[in-house]
Amino acid sequence: MKDNIKRILREEVEKNTLGVSVSRPTQKLIVMRGIPGSGKSTKAKQLKGSGETFSTDDRIEEQGDYNEFFSNMIKNKDFSPLGKVHGLNFKMAEKAMKEGVSPVIVDNTNIRPSEAKNYVESALRMGYADDNISFVDIGTGGLSAEELAERNTHGVPLDKIKSMIQAHKSIGPLTLDKVIQSKSMNSKVPKKLASVILDNSSRDKLIEAVNSLPQINKLPEGWGVIAHHMTINFGKGLPEDLKGDLGKTVQLRVNSIGMSDMAIAVGVEGYHSDNEKPHITIAINKAEGGKPVMSNNIQNWEKWLDGPTISGKVSEETLN
Secondary structure (H helix, E strand, O other), X not given: OHHXXXXXXXXXXXXXXXXXXXXXXXXXXXXXXXXXXXXXHHHHHHHHOOOEEEOHHHHHHHOOOHHHHHHHHHHHOOOHHHHHHHHHHHHHXXXXXXXXXXXXXXXXXXXXXXXXXHHXXXXXXXXXXXXXXXXXXXXXXXXXXXXXXXXXXXXXXXXXXXXXXXXXXXXXXXXXXXXXXXXXXXXXXXXXXXXXXXXXXHHHHHHHHHHHOOOOOOXXXXXXXXXXXXXXXXXXXXOHHHHHHOOOEEEEEEEEEEEOOOEEEEEEEOOOOOOOOOEEEEEEOHHHOOOHHHHHHOOEEXXXXXXXXXXXXXXXXXXO
16 A cells, blocks of 8 residues: 555656657756846856757847847837747757756746746746746846846847836746646637728739839740738738628729839829838849839839729738
8 A cells, every 4th residue: 555655656756747758868948037137148147057048039130130139120010920939949958958958058038927828938848847847037137137238249129118018027937837837829719901902903903004004115025923912910810890891892093103122013093001001012033033022022113093993802811
């Protein structure tokens, strides 16, 4: 009887939070946490020992200029590169854990529990003991938001620093349970595209009108013709106050023509768009890698005083 009790207790001790047998009893995972400029990375270096440190910032800098990386995402309205470098950093840290490196240190800000979830769950699934997964929280390092904005090496602005400090305070200390119960950053939230989709006659009318312009004369040979829609919103879908317009036919008036080496588009007015410059992409330079999103980068716009009036249907579709 006593032997059975001892065996049961021993088995319980050898299980971690996920119920996985502890097969790596000496390996450690350290999750750093702190506001940019707080001294988090300096502390990580002190804790490194014979281990390895993994930082998404390092992955970004390996690809080129850090500030240019973020400015390009903002300019292109495409933040998928950030998700890719986060994924790359995780894969590298996971590989090190599998190879027995200890400690593995995750040197990201990790303000929200979900930011550390993949690393923590991967360690637990490999057989790490609960006690060997620790959170080293530097917080603000005793500095003000203004001091942190001045100190951080990547130019994180003051308003972003302040919002991170507020989130840090409201979330409180990270714990194993809090991280595991959080929603994964990789959880797929369906993205929605809200747009005004042109009817066929309007599309033909628009293409004909563009081809008749003296500065165009004819769309370049080999370019892909699109002339499909005006984006209202990419990602969030129709704003609440426009939900009632779903399926409604609306009119748009063309007021300008824009051109670059990669795209041709027309500026339009008559219905709401979250884009700073509401427009319809007419054609893209496929041979040179042109994509519809590149019409957002057009700088050369000319007024089109007698531009055609076209119509389309307010639409919303799920992209993933």
